[in-house]
Amino acid sequence: MPKIYISNVIPAPTGQVWGVIRDFNGLANWTPFVAESRIELGAPADQVGCIRNFTLKDGGRIRERLLALSDYEFSMTYSILESPMGVENYMATLQLTPITEGDRSFAEWSAEFDCAPGREKELVNFIGQNVFATGLRALAQRFSA
Amino acid sequence: MRVRRSTVIDAPVDAVWALLRDFNGHGDWHPAVAASLIEDGPTADRIGAVRAFRLADGSQLREQLIALSDRDRSLTYCLLDSPIPLMGYVASIRLKPVTEGDRTFWTWESQFSPPAGREEELARLVALDIYEAGFSAVRRLLTKPRPTVRAAAPPPSPPPAVRPPPAATGATLISEAIVVERHGGPEELRPRRVAVPPPGDNQVRLQQTAIGVNFIDVYCRTGFFDLLQLPGTPGMEAAGVVLDVGPGVTRLRPGDRVAYACPPVGAYADLRTMDATLLVPLPADIDDEMAAAVLLKGLSAHFLLHRVHAVQRGETVLIHAAAGGVGLLLCQWAGALGAIVIGTVSSEEKAEAARRGGCRHPIVTSQENFVPGVLDITGGRGADVIYDAVGRDTLDRSLQALAVRGHLVSFGQASGPIGAWDLDRFTAKSTTLSRPNYAHYTSSPDEVRDMAAHLFEAIRQGLLRVTIGQRFALSEAALAHQRLEARATIGSTILIPGWRS
Numbered sequence: 001m002p003k004i005y006i007s008n009v010i011p012a013p014t015g016q017v018w019g020v021i022r023d024f025n026g027l028a029n030w031t032p033f034v035a036e037s038r039i040e041l042g043a044p045a046d047q048v049g050c051i052r053n054f055t056l057k058d059g060g061r062i063r064e065r066l067l068a069l070s071d072y073e074f075s076m077t078y079s080i081l082e083s084p085m086g087v088e089n090y091m092a093t094l095q096l097t098p099i100t101e102g103d104r105s106f107a108e109w110s111a112e113f114d115c116a117p118g119r120e121k122e123l124v125n126f127i128g129q130n131v132f133a134t135g136l137r138a139l140a141q142r143f144s145a
Numbered sequence: 146m147r148v149r150r151s152t153v154i155d156a157p158v159d160a161v162w163a164l165l166r167d168f169n170g171h172g173d174w175h176p177a178v179a180a181s182l183i184e185d186g187p188t189a190d191r192i193g194a195v196r197a198f199r200l201a202d203g204s205q206l207r208e209q210l211i212a213l214s215d216r217d218r219s220l221t222y223c224l225l226d227s228p229i230p231l232m233g234y235v236a237s238i239r240l241k242p243v244t245e246g247d248r249t250f251w252t253w254e255s256q257f258s259p260p261a262g263r264e265e266e267l268a269r270l271v272a273l274d275i276y277e278a279g280f281s282a283v284r285r286l287l288t289k290p291r292p293t294v295r296a297a298a299p300p301p302s303p304p305p306a307v308r309p310p311p312a313a314t315g316a317t318l319i320s321e322a323i324v325v326e327r328h329g330g331p332e333e334l335r336p337r338r339v340a341v342p343p344p345g346d347n348q349v350r351l352q353q354t355a356i357g358v359n360f361i362d363v364y365c366r367t368g369f370f371d372l373l374q375l376p377g378t379p380g381m382e383a384a385g386v387v388l389d390v391g392p393g394v395t396r397l398r399p400g401d402r403v404a405y406a407c408p409p410v411g412a413y414a415d416l417r418t419m420d421a422t423l424l425v426p427l428p429a430d431i432d433d434e435m436a437a438a439v440l441l442k443g444l445s446a447h448f449l450l451h452r453v454h455a456v457q458r459g460e461t462v463l464i465h466a467a468a469g470g471v472g473l474l475l476c477q478w479a480g481a482l483g484a485i486v487i488g489t490v491s492s493e494e495k496a497e498a499a500r501r502g503g504c505r506h507p508i509v510t511s512q513e514n515f516v517p518g519v520l521d522i523t524g525g526r527g528a529d530v531i532y533d534a535v536g537r538d539t540l541d542r543s544l545q546a547l548a549v550r551g552h553l554v555s556f557g558q559a560s561g562p563i564g565a566w567d568l569d570r571f572t573a574k575s576t577t578l579s580r581p582n583y584a585h586y587t588s589s590p591d592e593v594r595d596m597a598a599h600l601f602e603a604i605r606q607g608l609l610r611v612t613i614g615q616r617f618a619l620s621e622a623a624l625a626h627q628r629l630e631a632r633a634t635i636g637s638t639i640l641i642p643g644w645r646s
Contacts, residue, residue, distance in 0.1 A: 008245040009153050101152040101280060106250045133245065
């Protein structure tokens with residue numbers, strides 16, 4: 001099962017960073033690749049089990065289900081229900097850990113999935129770089145000013 | 146209570162893990178740790194391994210490794226003994242890669258139960274003095290403009306620099322020491338932990354930084370001399386810093402740099418106690434390694450050349466083992482006194498070392514019998530004085546190479562005991578024979594201080610250059626003896642406590 005792991009240092013206290021990424025419906029607020037997003041059935045964005053339905057700027061549409069949300073561990077886990085990427089059993093976790101020195105945050109974004117044989121490397125690279133690394137860089141940038 | 150600190154180190158996670166994974170390595174990087182060793186052997190990654198270590202303030206702790214994971218890059222350990230009441234202290238270190246920038250996220254956390262009222266004080270101690278101090282040290286070590294993993298080469302020699310005076314402790318301390326349990330070969334030199342009690346009346350306790358290796362240590366190990374009571378620690382020469390002083394000591398204070406070169410034996414150790422009167426204070430321009438390399442051999446050279454025989458300008462002096470620790474000093478000093486120096490050595494490499502040390506006529510004994518060489522150089526007269534520490538293999542021929550009314554100074558027997566000699570043989574050349582015993586020339590503290598001052602001045606003036614040919618970890622004392630006995634060393638050999646090879 002291919003795995004992806006990307007991490008970065010976000011130059012802000014963990015509570016503040018969590019306040020931004022905790023919103024399961026808020027990808028458009030902090031990533032550069034999401035055009036618009038809604039929660040299906042009008043559910044609250046922090047209701048475990050809710051589904052976010054969002055459109056990428058390149059036109060692709062993705063549906064993801066929130067599987068776990070922890071304000072204690074600053075982490076969220078979600079799975080992909082539908083996407084143009086051709087992945088199955090895709091489960092991802094985004095987590096923050098405080099860096100006590102400098103009162104900053106360590107952000108980790110990881111995933112595991114299945115896919116058609118031969119596409120592993122391409123997908124690990126694509127999701128790792130174009131989604132996770134790009135997303136965390138944008139998050140870091142947001143707090144660098 | 147929980148304490149958690151974390152940081153980011155600007156070095157790849159594998160480089161940081163290589164450093165932190167070594168459960169005995171904290172002595173190399175943590176500023177609070179003065180010395181550390183793994184009990185019962187060198188393996189630091191065995192679950193259950195216990196590290197015994199001493200902090201810079203003298204306190205002693207023991208911690209046990211209870212989990213280690215190369216997959217998670219984490220290790221967990223607990224405190225077994227400590228003067229600080231961190232009850233039930235269990236701590237973990239965990240590293241994670243920061244993929245952005247190839248850096249490392251490092252978490253260090255612990256749980257413990259402090260006594261009531263001391264929570265805040267102990268939490269601060271753990272968080273600041275242990276965790277954050279460790280972060281800073283590793284950051285300095287790994288983010289210098291050089292390769293991030295420590296080089297495999299031996300670490301630089303301990304700085305002679307000023308260190309903070311260690312606090313007096315008054316407690317028995319645990320020391321790394323070499324212990325001989327029975328007389329025999331180099332393999333009888335075994336690393337052990339020994340208890341070092343606080344200094345008694347007129348004594349000081351030393352934290353040693355460099356230890357001199359001398360042939361007399363071999364004689365103690367084999368039992369040829371009975372200076373070493375078994376089981377015991379050999380060694381007669383070291384340099385270091387005063388850790389604490391006993392009642393009645395007025396001339397030394399904690400933090401003073403000192404050296405010694407005399408019995409009682411026991412120098413092959415990290416810590417030891419010693420009578421204060423036996424210590425020579427070190428001038429600032431003589432560093433610890435130099436002192437450990439030169440004091441015993443230099444005092445020997447001093448009394449051999451000035452007291453046993455007062456070498457005169459123009460005299461011909463034959464020095465056996467001229468590239469050895471004492472030999473090189475004798476060559477240089479005799480040359481500076483105006484003597485014509487002939488030396489015997491066992492190899493061309495050593496001949497070159499002796500020549501560089503001021504020996505005008507090195508003779509390689511594996512190539513020629515030295516007697517014709519000496520007679521040739523002296524126009525058939527022979528040498529006026531011969532310094533012979535080789536003993537059995539050379540003494541007979543030394544007599545043949547000696548001038549009429551010459552002085553044969555037999556001050557060692559590296560090749561074996563000299564055995565019984567017929568006194569009548571000395572009448573053939575009106576030979577004077579001396580068998581000086583180091584102890585008889587160094588038993589007066591005032592005289593030793595005086596000779597040491599003379600020695601340090603000769604070094605300062607450039608009359609003597611001290612060659613440290615070999616450095617070994619204290620735990621490798623057996624190897625050091627092996628090399629010394631195999632005549633494979635050049636110049637002085639020293640042992641460094643707390644080093645790992």
